[in-house]
Amino acid sequence: MLNGNVTEYQDEIIESTGFWGNINIAEFQRQRAIPFQIPLEMVRAALVQAMQEMEIDLAEVVEKYQSDGYAYVEHVGGVRFDGDNFLQIQYKKAVFARAKADLLPEFMTLSAREVHENRDLVQERKTLLTEAAMAVRAIKGKKRSGVWLI
Template sequence: MSFSGKPTNLVEQAIENDGFWPDLSVAEFQKGYRLPAEYLVELLADGLAIAMGEVNSDLAKRKTQWIAAGITNVAAADPLVLPERTHMAATYKRAVYCRAKAYLLQQFATVNRRAEAANVAKESPETREQFLAFSQQAVRSIQGRGRITAALL
C-alpha cells in the first residue's frame, strides 16, 4: 500500500550492476521504501539506475581498494578478506535506495497533483534531504568513514 492508500503492484525487475556491487531489485525497493503506487515502472527503474551510478561513482576509490585486496564481488567476498560482506552489500543497497527515493520524491508533484490530496511528506524538500542524508551516511560507512569528517587547517 502506498501513501495514497492505492495498492502497489510490485514489479519483479532487476537492475543489473557492474558485477562488483550487488544487483538491485525494483520490487525490493518498492517494498522497503514505500513508494507511491502512482509511479510508473520506468520511472522507478530510471531512478534506481541514476542513483546506482552516483553511488558507484562515490565508492570508486573503495572499490579499487577492495579489488586490490582480491575482492571481485562484495556480496560473495571471502569472509576472511571481508568479514562484513553481508553488511556492506546491505549498506550499499541502502545508499542506492535512499538516493533513488530522494530523487523520486522530487518527481511526485509531476506524477499526481490534486489540491485536496496534497501530502507534504511526499514532496517536502526536508524529506528529500533526509533521504539524501541516509544515502550519504551509508556511502560513508562503506568508505570506512564516520558520520562527520574534520580536517585540521
C-alpha cells in the same frame, strides 16, 4: 478497476557493472514505500542513476577490495542478514535513498494528493540524501562525522 496502472511490486532486476551486485525493483518499492502510481520507467531511471552515482562515488573502495582479492562484494566477510553483508546492505541503503530522493517530486502528482499535501519534500529529500551520504561514509570506513582543517 482496470486503468493500466501497475498494482503490484515489479520483480525486475537492474544489473550492475559487477562488484556491487544487482538491484531488485520490488525490493526498492517495498522498502521505500514507493507508490504504484509512479511509472515503472521513472522508478527504473531513478535506480539506474543512483546506481551509477554510487559506482562513481565508490570507485576507490572497489579498487581496494579487488586488490585485496575480492572480485564481488558478496565475497567480503562479516555479519550477514538475509544473505547480504554489511557492505551490500549499506550500498542498497544509499542507492534506495538517492533514488527515492529523485522520485519525491512525483509524489505530489499522485491521485492521493491529500496524503502528500503536508509533506515537507525539501526536508525529506535532504534527509534521504544525508542517509545516503552516511551509508557511503560507512562503506568507505569513515566515522559518522569528521572535522578537517581548512
